[in-house]
């Protein structure tokens with residue numbers, strides 16, 4: 001009975017979390033808390049997922065304790081700095097462009113002509129996930145972008161603390177630029193923020209490090225079982241997976257539609273896990289957030305500068321040890 005309950009709980013967790021977070025979002029929209037401290041949802045998400053990761057621990061988990069400062073810095077920069085910059089630049093553009101630029105009036109129409117708000121939220125969710133899929137896929141095929149995006153692939157275990165471990169530009173290309181395009185098309189700014197937020201929060205669940213199961217939801221949402229294959233050190237042995245598989249950030253149906261979905265199962269129907277997670281070309285996980293921020297893998301001279309600085313810092317220790 002106990003083990004059955006445990007199995008059911010593994011299946012119930014993801015949909016439960018999805019519904020709970022959607023309810024929290026709706027209940028706190030426009031509340032005092034969300035205006036004075038807009039980041040509280042991120043805190044709740046991290047707190048809940050870290051707790052779940054402790055209780056339903058994943059059997060192949062690799063300790064990430066030595067990456068704790070990198071994870072914290074990356075999360076803080078993405079949440080407070082990058083999101084703040086995005087808000088300061090993108091939101092005024094979303095309001096300004098449609099009124100004045102040739103975009104809306106020239107191409108489409110006023111945002112209320114694009115349908116009621118809930119229809120626009122749904123459309124934005126679909127379009128954002130479509131954008132995320134194609135930009136992410138392009139990031140795997142383009143040399144420069146693959147080096148930039150590769151930092152996210154160097155992690156050796158996926159858990160909520162490393163969902164935001166990315167170069168900010170890599171993250172923004174995938175997750176934010178689409179919103180700007182939709183603003184030019186003429187979508188209501190609230191629909192863009194809301195639809196985009198739904199796409200992003202489902203994407204966050206893909207880095208849930210707990211041993212949760214997606215069941216049939218794996219064919220709609222990008223759960224951890226699906227996303228682990230995206231982080232596998234070895235790509236599936238098929239030319240169509242030459243650049244990887246499961247590129248969807250929040251959903252999987254674009255992968256299914258465009259032939260990049262991969263989720264192998266054993267004869268009992270249990271989802272198989274990849275042998276190891278990490279960069280397919282063997283780049284080790286990067287503990288120095290500054291290197292990720294300045295994208296030193298894309299610029300060899302910067303990489304040498306960082307390495308020579310690190311060497312200088314190490315020297316006294318080496319001497320002392322000798």
Ligand SMILES: [Zn+2]
Nearest residue numbers: 136149153230
């Ligand atoms: Zn990727």
Ligand SMILES: [Zn+2]
Nearest residue numbers: 152158227231
């Ligand atoms: Zn990931």
